[in-house]
Amino acid sequence: MAGTVTAEVTSASSIMAASSLFYFLLVPALVLWFVYWKLSRRHMLELAKTLPGPDGLPLVGNLLDLVGSSHSVFKTVVTKGEEYECVARLWLGPKLVVLLFDPRDVELILSSQVYIDKSHEYKFFKPWLGDGLLISSGHKWRSHRKLIAPTFHLNVLKSFIDLFNENSRQVVQRLNSEVGKTFDAHDYMSEATVEILLETAMGVSKKTQDQSGYDYAMAVMKMCDILHVRHRSLLLRANWIFNLTNYATKQVKLLSTIHGLTKKVIRNKKNAFMQGTRGSLAQTEIKTSEANLKAKMESVEGLSFGQSAGLKDDLDVDNEENDIGEKKRLAFLDLLLESAQNGALITDKEIKEQVDTIMFEGHDTTAAGSSFFLSMMGIHQDIQQKVVDELYGIFGDSNRPATFQDTLEMKYLERCLMETLRLYPPVPIIARQLKEDLKLASGDYVVPAGATVAVATFKLHRNEKNYPNPTQFNPDNFLPERQANRHYYAFVPFSAGPRSCVGRKYAMLKLKILLSTLLRNYRIYSDLKQEDFKLQADIILKREEGFMVRLEPRQQMAKA
Numbered sequence: 293m294a295g296t297v298t299a300e301v302t303s304a305s306s307i308m309a310a311s312s313l314f315y316f317l318l319v320p321a322l323v324l325w326f327v328y329w330k331l332s333r334r335h336m337l338e339l340a341k342t343l344p345g346p347d348g349l350p351l352v353g354n355l356l357d358l359v360g361s362s363h364s365v366f367k368t369v370v371t372k373g374e375e376y377e378c379v380a381r382l383w384l385g386p387k388l389v390v391l392l393f394d395p396r397d398v399e400l401i402l403s404s405q406v407y408i409d410k411s412h413e414y415k416f417f418k419p420w421l422g423d424g425l426l427i428s429s430g431h432k433w434r435s436h437r438k439l440i441a442p443t444f445h446l447n448v449l450k451s452f453i454d455l456f457n458e459n460s461r462q463v464v465q466r467l468n469s470e471v472g473k474t475f476d477a478h479d480y481m482s483e484a485t486v487e488i489l490l491e492t493a494m495g496v497s498k499k500t501q502d503q504s505g506y507d508y509a510m511a512v513m514k515m516c517d518i519l520h521v522r523h524r525s526l527l528l529r530a531n532w533i534f535n536l537t538n539y540a541t542k543q544v545k546l547l548s549t550i551h552g553l554t555k556k557v558i559r560n561k562k563n564a565f566m567q568g569t570r571g572s573l574a575q576t577e578i579k580t581s582e583a584n585l586k587a588k589m590e591s592v593e594g595l596s597f598g599q600s601a602g603l604k605d606d607l608d609v610d611n612e613e614n615d616i617g618e619k620k621r622l623a624f625l626d627l628l629l630e631s632a633q634n635g636a637l638i639t640d641k642e643i644k645e646q647v648d649t650i651m652f653e654g655h656d657t658t659a660a661g662s663s664f665f666l667s668m669m670g671i672h673q674d675i676q677q678k679v680v681d682e683l684y685g686i687f688g689d690s691n692r693p694a695t696f697q698d699t700l701e702m703k704y705l706e707r708c709l710m711e712t713l714r715l716y717p718p719v720p721i722i723a724r725q726l727k728e729d730l731k732l733a734s735g736d737y738v739v740p741a742g743a744t745v746a747v748a749t750f751k752l753h754r755n756e757k758n759y760p761n762p763t764q765f766n767p768d769n770f771l772p773e774r775q776a777n778r779h780y781y782a783f784v785p786f787s788a789g790p791r792s793c794v795g796r797k798y799a800m801l802k803l804k805i806l807l808s809t810l811l812r813n814y815r816i817y818s819d820l821k822q823e824d825f826k827l828q829a830d831i832i833l834k835r836e837e838g839f840m841v842r843l844e845p846r847q848q849m850a851k852a
């Protein structure tokens with residue numbers, strides 16, 4: 293008995309000794325780690341001190357500015373940003389974020405092959421988009437970009453024109469039930485853009501779609517809200533804390549809707565492949581002889597975004613690399629499935645990630661862009677009339693579908709679209725992680741390695757030096773002569789350089805057909821003015837109150 297007690301006492305005291313040794317070692321280990329952490333950040337802190345920026349509180353920095361509703365945060369950031377002309381430094385807890393607003397600095401970031409990695413904030417997309425084009429880096433990004441960019445080549449896009457027209461007419465029919473009422477145009481634009489993507493890039497016909505694009509679009513919107521909350525909250529950035537919250541449960545549910553659709557799309561397409569229906573939508577044989585290369589280059593220039601304003605288009609770099617020799621052009625999902633069958637280019641998991649990426653990037657951005665465009669037309673009746681006059685010049689009283697040539701003639705409509713993307717860029721922030729110091733061109737500043745650099749397109753596009761009276765909706769900002777005198781990086785709604793948007797020609801062609809069809813059929817009104825917009829600081833720029841407009845049918849497009 294006495295022996296047992298002695299043994300217990302001995303074992304208890306050895307546990308105590310071990311735990312005191314643990315604490316004895318833990319404290320110096322923590323101190324050492326803290327000293328190392330401090331020293332490793334010294335360079336960053338010293339350089340950060342030289343950058344202009346609002347004062348913050350100890351430990352949390354400027355995080356309190358990000359507390360509140362999406363709209364109030366947006367307003368606070370925009371108001372505080374007014375003080376800073378080219379660059380502003382923010383501390384989000386220990387995280388250094390440097391916002392750039394000067395085109396010369398924006399060029400250094402976006403045109404670079406070095407500052408090419410996305411910032412840590414993009415990792416919250418991972419459960420949704422995996423290692424898709426938007427967030428991947430290094431060899432994987434490069435090889436997949438090379439594979440995917442040509443699937444949005446002009447010759448593929450031209451084969452989508454009938455589907456763009458057909459879907460646009462269906463939107464016109466659906467909108468018939470809203471005539472005379474005030475309603476949120478974004479709901480219709482979201483549904484339409486999802487369905488158009490499914491039929492074109494994914495090549496899945498309407499008959500095989502048994503789930504509405506609307507459910508998918510709504511789930512995407514709610515997912516973006518969750519990601520945005522995580523961007524703003526220091527606590528929710530940690531996965532282990534996030535996973536304990538209600539947000540994580542919601543995310544699982546939303547992802548099951550989102551992935552449910554994309555999995556079904558791939559399954560349907562694979563079945564069609566097995567049955568021998570390959571590349572049914574967009575397969576085009578192209579012989580790149582010298583003569584048709586010339587013709588092709590001319591037509592590509594004809595569909596650069598901003599063709600009427602003479603903007604250069606760095607997408608051609610992607611396509612030039614792939615333009616050598618004789619080629620078979622396939623639409624996006626056809627090409628990915630064929631590449632997977634032919635060998636090692638892409639795995640099933642990677643196909644799924646790219647489909648999720650294109651479905652997201654391809655619909656939410658264009659839904660926002662088209663909804664802002666309709667709002668602008670509703671507010672600026674005189675400008676709407678000018679667009680309609682142009683369309684009358686092209687189509688007369690006919691309600692025939694638009695051809696590719698027609699879209700080239702929609703020069704004023706295109707200017708209105710670009711002006712919309714200037715004032716309301718659907719992607720209001722583009723962020724990169726700096727692995728090396730960056731010397732800015734706008735002033736004597738160096739942004740240190742380790743910082744997140746964010747191109748704030750919203751503010752960049754409203755710089756008075758580049759756009760006189762910058763908050764006014766003025767499509768003439770995109771007259772060729774005005775554009776020629778402006779820095780190329782003063783307008784980057786699709787980003788620019790090696791990581792620019794692969795879908796921008798697709799977006800421009802689709803938007804021109806969709807929006808011209810809507811304007812040929814309806815006159816649009818808005819009771820709210822631009823000053824009334826409650827813009828939301830979201831992943832994709834939105835209006836908190838919705839995109840409220842009213843419609844009246846146009847009997848014909850005759851001049852007013």
Ligand code: HEM
Pocket residue numbers: 425426427437493649650653654655657658661717718719721722723784785786787790791792793794795796798799
């Ligand atoms: C008005 C419409 C659109 C706008 C304003 C837009 C804007 C952008 C921007 C700013 C980026 C860079 C994002 C970043 O670096 O964080 C981007 C990338 C991307 N966009 Fe778009 N986009 C639009 C439409 C589309 C469409 C229709 C597609 C596909 C069908 C698409 C596919 C992509 C992809 C895959 C990327 C990632 C490219 C890469 O990192 O290599 N986008 N887009």
